[in-house]
Amino acid sequence: xxxxxPLLIVLVGPxxxxxxxxxxxxxxxxxxxxxxxxxxxxxxxxxxxxxxxSREERARVPHHLIDVAWPTxxxxxxxxxxxxxxAVADIAARGHVPIVAGGxxxxxxxxxDGLSPVPQRDEALRDRLRAAVDRRGPExxxxxxxxxxxxxxxKIHGNDLPKLIRAIEVSVVEGRPMSEAWSERRPxxxxxxxxxxxxxxPDRAALYARINARCAAMFAxxxxxxxxxxxxxxxxxxxxxxxxxxxAQAVLRGEMTEAEAVERTQIGHRNYSKRQGTWFRRDPxxxxxxxxxxxxxxxxxxxxxxxxx
Numbered sequence: 361x362x363x364x365x366p367l368l369i370v371l372v373g374p375x376x377x378x379x380x381x382x383x384x385x386x387x388x389x390x391x392x393x394x395x396x397x398x399x400x401x402x403x404x405x406x407x408x409x410x411x412x413x414s415r416e417e418r419a420r421v422p423h424h425l426i427d428v429a430w431p432t433x434x435x436x437x438x439x440x441x442x443x444x445x446x447a448v449a450d451i452a453a454r455g456h457v458p459i460v461a462g463g464x465x466x467x468x469x470x471x472x473d474g475l476s477p478v479p480q481r482d483e484a485l486r487d488r489l490r491a492a493v494d495r496r497g498p499e500x501x502x503x504x505x506x507x508x509x510x511x512x513x514x515k516i517h518g519n520d521l522p523k524l525i526r527a528i529e530v531s532v533v534e535g536r537p538m539s540e541a542w543s544e545r546r547p548x549x550x551x552x553x554x555x556x557x558x559x560x561x562p563d564r565a566a567l568y569a570r571i572n573a574r575c576a577a578m579f580a581x582x583x584x585x586x587x588x589x590x591x592x593x594x595x596x597x598x599x600x601x602x603x604x605x606x607x608a609q610a611v612l613r614g615e616m617t618e619a620e621a622v623e624r625t626q627i628g629h630r631n632y633s634k635r636q637g638t639w640f641r642r643d644p645x646x647x648x649x650x651x652x653x654x655x656x657x658x659x660x661x662x663x664x665x666x667x668x669x
Contacts, residue, residue: 366452367668368553371461372397372468372640373560374633376571378653380413382560383461385657387421390457390664395424395447397462397471400602402429402440405590408583409604411574424451431590431599434481434522441470445550452553465639472555474547482529489525504528509537522598556667558660559646560653561637568630570652575604575626579618584608603628 369386371379383394396402400410404427412426424447429435444467448458460471469475492500501524506513508531516523530538587608590600596609607621607628616624640646647663649656 365552365554367457367664368448368452368550368555369457369459369664370397370468370472370555370557371459371560372463372465372557372636372646374567374636375411375463375629376567376574376633377463377560377562378655379461379463379560380411380417381653382657382660383459384413384417384420385654386660387457387459389661390459391455392457392459393422393424393451395444395451395458395460396426397440397444397460397464397467398426399435399437399440399464399467400599401426401462402435403427403431403433403599404429405593406431406586406599406602406605408578408581408586409602409608431594431597434598437466437470438475440464440467441475444471448550448553463636465636471550473549476547482533485529485532486525489528490521493521498524501525501528505531508532509539511537511539554668555645556664557643557646558663559640559648560656561648561650562652563650566652567633571629571633572626575629576622578604578625579608579622584611584618584621588612603632 369390369392371383371386373379386392387394394413396412398410398412400406401412402425403410413423418426425440425443428443429439444460448460448471451458460468462468489501498519498521501521502513502516502518505516505524505527509527512527512531516527518524527538583604587600587605590605591609591612594600600606600609604625607616607625610616610624611618611621647667649659649663651659
């Protein structure tokens, strides 16, 4: 008899939907370990604005891919995909159930479906492009990209420096437009697991109330001071441009009051939750649970049992 492939549970949903609470309970019930799927939780020392599981929660069950990069590092979806696959393979090899929990859709795609392989970063070229922006502004990069890869230039905003730099970099290294190079590459999906994907989709009004309360608590707990310390230590890095941190930096620069920053952060997180819902609802492999975290625990367990038997 052929042994069944190991189980991999994926838990997704918008910010504030209770993924952390449900992942902890599932891990305790099923003998699992949690693999975070969050593009901000990967950064060390960024605590208040990330909604990471608390130290106490992380002590309940092992967690992976939290605090794995410094705020000055560029941690990509490709980096996550490789690290995530190594983590779930290691967990399964030790006889435990990997439970991937988070709301960063591109990271999850990299883990489960793979991304088209592209060249490694060319740091020297990146430095030259950043220097050119400092001298002549971001529009220069957009003009360069329009010459190198008009199709990609039409999709990338003129002020989105990371995407502009990456598109130019790949086009230069490949010797042809990035859009053309990527169209010929095929991603490699994750194999060797029985994957069960669950999605949390609570009532929108209740979700927004929870998001608003969480954002207010971030600032009440000292997000502006945490941001001041991190900015002094690392500078205005890309990581510190995340929701909440960007607004806290605006407070530090005197561009808005803390009350205004709270309101802007609440709006930003509510809009982000909409985008997350739109992204995940496109995936027919996700089985939806209409409620918050542990409120749908029994339903989640029954659904997992049904899907794997």
